[in-house]
Every structure is written in structure tokens, then in C-alpha cells.
Amino acid sequence: xxxxxxxxxxxxxAAGERVALDGVDxxxxxxxxxxxxxxxxxxxxxxxxxxxLLERPDAGRVxxxxxxxxxxxxxxxxxxxxxxxxxxQHFNLLNAKTIAENVAFPLRLEGRPxxxxxxxxxxxxxxxxxTEHAKKHPAxxxxxxxxxxxxxRALATEPKVLLCDEATSALDPETTDEILSLLDxxxxxLGLTIVLITHQMEVVRRVCDRVxxxxxxxxxxxxxxxxxFLHPNHPATQAMLAEGEEAFDASLAPAGGRLAKxxxxxxxxxxxxxxRVARSVGVDYSILSGRISRIRGEPYGQLVVAFTGGxxxxxxxxxxxxxxxxxxx
Numbered sequence: 001x002x003x004x005x006x007x008x009x010x011x012x013x014a015a016g017e018r019v020a021l022d023g024v025d026x027x028x029x030x031x032x033x034x035x036x037x038x039x040x041x042x043x044x045x046x047x048x049x050x051x052x053l054l055e056r057p058d059a060g061r062v063x064x065x066x067x068x069x070x071x072x073x074x075x076x077x078x079x080x081x082x083x084x085x086x087x088x089q090h091f092n093l094l095n096a097k098t099i100a101e102n103v104a105f106p107l108r109l110e111g112r113p114x115x116x117x118x119x120x121x122x123x124x125x126x127x128x129x130x131t132e133h134a135k136k137h138p139a140x141x142x143x144x145x146x147x148x149x150x151x152x153r154a155l156a157t158e159p160k161v162l163l164c165d166e167a168t169s170a171l172d173p174e175t176t177d178e179i180l181s182l183l184d185x186x187x188x189x190l191g192l193t194i195v196l197i198t199h200q201m202e203v204v205r206r207v208c209d210r211v212x213x214x215x216x217x218x219x220x221x222x223x224x225x226x227x228x229f230l231h232p233n234h235p236a237t238q239a240m241l242a243e244g245e246e247a248f249d250a251s252l253a254p255a256g257g258r259l260a261k262x263x264x265x266x267x268x269x270x271x272x273x274x275x276r277v278a279r280s281v282g283v284d285y286s287i288l289s290g291r292i293s294r295i296r297g298e299p300y301g302q303l304v305v306a307f308t309g310g311x312x313x314x315x316x317x318x319x320x321x322x323x324x325x326x327x328x329x
Contacts, residue, residue: 001028001029001030001031001032001064001065001160001161001193002026002027002028002034002051002062002063002064002161002193002195003026003027003028003061003062003063004024004025004026004027004047004050004051004060004061004062004063005025005060005061005062005063006023006024006025006059006060006061007021007023007024007025007026007047007050007057007059007060007061007062008021008022008023008024008057008058008059008060009021009043009046009050009055009057009058009217010058019216019217020043020046020217021043021046021047021050021057021217022043022216022217022218023059023060023218024043024047024060024217024218024219025219026047026212026219026222028193028195028210029193030160030191030193031187031191031192031193032193032194032209032210033183033184033187033194033196033207033208033209033296034193034194034195034196034208034209034210034211034212035196035197035198035203035204035207035208035210035211035212035225036048036195036196036197036198036211036212036214037198037199037201037204037211037212037213037214037240038199038213038214038215038236038240039199039215039236039240040199042214042215042216042217043214043216043217043218044197044198044199044214045165045166045197046217047197047214048163048164048165048195048197049165050062051064051084051161051163051195052064052069052081052084052086052163053069053070053077053081056070057070064080064083064084064161065083065160065161067080082106082110082157082159083157083159083160083161084159084160084161084162084163085153085154085155085156085157085159085161085162085163086154086162086163086164086165087147087150087151087154087162087163087164087165087167088150088165088166088167089165089166089167089169089170090170091138091143091146091147091149091150091170092150093138093146093149093150093153094138095137095138095139096137097137098134098135098136098137099125099130099133099134099135099136099137099138099141099149100121100125100134100135102138102149102153103121103124103125103149103152103153103156104117104118104120104121104156105153105156106153106156106157107120107121107156107157110157120156121134121152121156124152124155124156125152127152128148128149128151128152128182129148130145130148130149130152133145133149142175143170143171143172143175144171144175144178144179147167147168147171147175147179148179148182150167151179151182151183151186155186155190159192160192160193161192161193161194161195162183162186162192162193162194162195163194163195163197164183164194164195164196164197164198165197166197166198166199167179167183167196167198168180168198168200168203169198169199169200176200176203177206180203180206180207183196183207184206184207187207196208201229201240201241201243204225204229205225205229205293205294205295205296206296207296208225208296209224209225209296210222210223210224210225211223211225211228211229213228213234213236213237213240215234215236220234220236220237221233221234221236221237225295225296226265226295226296226298226300229241229295230263230265230295230300230302230325231263231325231327254286254306254308256308257286257306257307257308258306258307258308258312259288259304259305259306259328259329260304260305260306260307260316260326260327260328260329261302261303261304261326261327261328261329262274262301262302262303262304262305262319262324262325262326263300263301263302263324263325263326263327264300264301264302264303264324265298265299265300265323265325266298266299266300267299268322268323268324269292269299269300269301270299273319273322273324274303274305274319277315277318277319277322278310278315280318281310281311281314281315281318282310282311283307283309283310283311283312283314283315284307284308284309284310285305285306285307285308285315286305286306286308287303287304287305288304288305288306288329289303289304290302290303290304304329305329
């Protein structure tokens, strides 16, 4: 659905030149929720704005739904943008207009007949739980309700792609959860391809099928969300995932124990695999740290254990054979 090839973007000012995107290659399949994460200044927002050419790259090609939008004339680009919805961190609503008028705004620009536009607005307000707020103004709504209006407006022209630029960063945790549930529902029900820019790792963990990690204008790691989160390779990814989590202190491990990090995914998360293997090979173990959670609905568990006594190598071999990923802790 979306393909970026060698996309480069530079910003020039009196202070000099800054490279925001440095030869980025990226592919997003139709129907995916694709997350892009990175620290401030990594190039995330510039990247998402090149997808609909709010920022025109200095080099490279951007293709959306089989159409190279970097090669389009202005009138063709305006038509292409109708298939690419976008929502923003600070909502970008028109304060002087009602909620219904905000949602109708792109339809009016498109020249839709009044009755057709009204039907589409009513449909979207009902889908997003905003019908009772149709005649209110943005100042009368909560942050979560405003973002729902922003989503409804972005969906008005029935786009195939929805771009989300830090769409939950201005919201409290409970409201963030509501908006993420809504995006997940829209993805599943409408088949929307969603590109979600965020610095919140939990947002990606919750809704994204795949994720790209950016640093200094480059994509430094990319893959299925569970693979990237559970087995990060790049130091930038490892550092972001480590924030907010207490680092494991190897000095607390029992003397002579073999330390290992065990990763369980899917149904095996809830199975007593470790105790079964321990009984089978006659090894003792201590659990030093652990967590159980979900990534895009898939359960996973990670344990740091110390094998003491018995045949640790046999235990590792059996765990691996049972589908448990074993790494040195």
C-alpha cells in the first residue's frame, strides 16, 4: 500500500543544513497497522508527512496504492490526498465550526452534494459515538472526543490510508487506551492501512503489526512488532525499551548459576514448560525476574532464570525444542 524508496529530506536555515530523512526505504502492506518510533528529532514526523507530500522529499520516490505521488501534478496530488486521511496530536479542529461541520469540511472541499455529505457525516458521527455532540463546538469536548472528531474528519472521504502523527501524545492514559481501541477496530472493520508515529512504546505494543525504529533520519531496525520488542538488535531500540523498566542486576544471581532469558509466546506463555523441563532433566532453577503481557493481542512471557545444579545444557536444549527462545541474560 505504501512504499518509500531512497527518501531524503533536508531542511536549510541560517544555522545550516539538517538532514531529517537520510535515504529511507520502507514498505507498508495493505491492511497493516505500522508503527514508527524514535526519539525527538529522529525524523518520524517528517517521514509521515512525506507520505501525503505535506513535506516534499528532496530525493526518492513515494508510492501509495500503486500510484507514485511524488510524480503527480498539483491537481492529481489533491485527488490522491483524498485517499490518505490524517489525524494530529493537537486535533487541528476548526473552533468556529460545529462538530458536524468539522467532519463535513473535507466533503465540502471535495464538492459533495449537501444531502450526500450530510448522510456521510451522520454515519461517521454514529460510528465514532459522537452523534449527541453534532451541534457542539470543539471547546465543549474533552480531548478524547476531539480526537474522535479528528478521526471522523479523516475518514470522511473514505481513504484507504490513515496517517496518525502522535495521535495519542496529548491524551491521558485512559483516553489513549480508548483511542487505540478505536483505531484497532477501524483497522479490522474497514481494512484501513494505518501508519502510526509515536514515541510511546506501549502504543506500538498495543496496536501495531510491524514497527520501524528511527534514529538520525534513518530506519535502524524494522520487523514484526513482537520480534522487535522481544529481541531488539539495535542499541537505539534496546535503549527505548529499557526506559521505565528496572535493569536486571546480574550480581544478584546465585554463584555458579547459568543465567538465561527465556521468551514464551502464544499458548506456551501459560504452560508450565520450565518446571516440566526441570523435572525431566533434573535441574534446579531460580526465577530472578519476569513479566507476562501482550503484543498486538498475542500473549508473551519473559523470565530471567538461573540454572543451578543438574544439566543446564540439557534444560536449554529441551526448552529450545519446545519453542522457547533461550538467550544469555
